[in-house]
Amino acid sequence: MNYVDGYLVPVPTTNREAYLKIALEMAALFKQHGALQVVECWGDDVPEGKVTSFSMAVQRKPEEVVVFSWVVWPSKQARDDGMKKVMEHPSMQKGPEGMPFDGQRMIFGGFQVIVDA
Template structure:
């Protein structure tokens, strides 16, 4: 079964196009090193919760949108090897300034337990 790396970030609305360019430049590196696909989703319906929510999780400001992204890998072994290569790839270091505050990014690796259709 596949393995998923998930990410949630706050991106200034003014940086939307810059974020998309950044993703189009760097997401192919993940695919090059074994990812099945990379998905970047701009928040469209991200409600405020009573106890917690996506906006609070990344301390999104009024002028920021929440971006939910994931990288799908065929399995954890491919993910571990691929992420190691991604992190060491000099192209990733050449990213320059990120179009978002990386300190407020939340991320994690996930082993799917249900996947439809299978």
């Protein structure tokens, strides 16, 4: 079965276009290195929780929105190989300066697909 990397990112609403530009560039880079699909979702109906929520998870500020994203890979090995190449790409060597979000509050992880209906 496929392997999925998932991401939650708090993005200032004023940075939507800058985020979209980088998201499109990253999608092309992921796909160039083996990803099957890249999905970026701009929060539209993300309720605040009392115990936990997407907003609480990323410590969302009032002027931010939560972006929910995932990258689908054919396998964990394909992800490991592809992600290594992505991280070695010159565009990834710039560091966090100029990013349209606070990367310290980004949450990410890799997941084995157990149901694909």
